[in-house]
Amino acid sequence: DTAVSQTPKYLVTQMGNDKSIKCEQNLGHDTMYWYKQDSKKFLKIMFSYNNKELIINETVPNRFSPKSPDKAHLNLHINSLELGDSAVYFCASSQDLLAGVADTQYFGPGTRLTVL
């Protein structure tokens, strides 16, 4: 009964490649997020989708393209991977962000991306 799941857990790839990370939540939440956690452990929001619509895009290079086929899924595709993209990427979800009440975010297990 995993609440927020991500695949793959580890991703090792060469510079210049394109890769995708998938995220699914079974909590019935309307809002999903992607965060990047760098080597110093800073957690920074990248994107947020509410009911399949993009509502946050935090100055992320356009090599990163999120896609939400439905409100339970939010995938992250990264083109032309660079060394600096190496990090742990966390998916998260919460109740409806647009409902006007800040709510708890639940995180997935993370995907450790290593670009060689």
Place this chain on the structure above:
Amino acid sequence: GENVEQHPSTLSVQEGDSAVIKCTYSDSASNYFPWYKQELGKRPQLIIDIRSNVGEKKDQRIAVTLNKTAKHFSLHITETQPEDSAVYFCAATSDSSYKLIFGSGTRLLVRP
């Protein structure tokens, strides 16, 4: 935009002692303050949160206090145990913001 500062960056305590982690925020509109614990190689997990309509909240050995006037909030862990060793993150947001802004994290080590 909101900025959250967290101190200290590392904290080492003896088992059984108390640990206190402090955060300050910049946006006076912030009204929701969660605390997350992240064990090594694991996901951040909510351990306690507080909204601006209360000044303190307690859950067993963990408590959070909020001073809205000074714009700071703190996490207190009493009777620390080795399994409390982890990185702790504070965060802040408001009902009208779409973003949860995290502090830089505190690495807590509880020495047996």
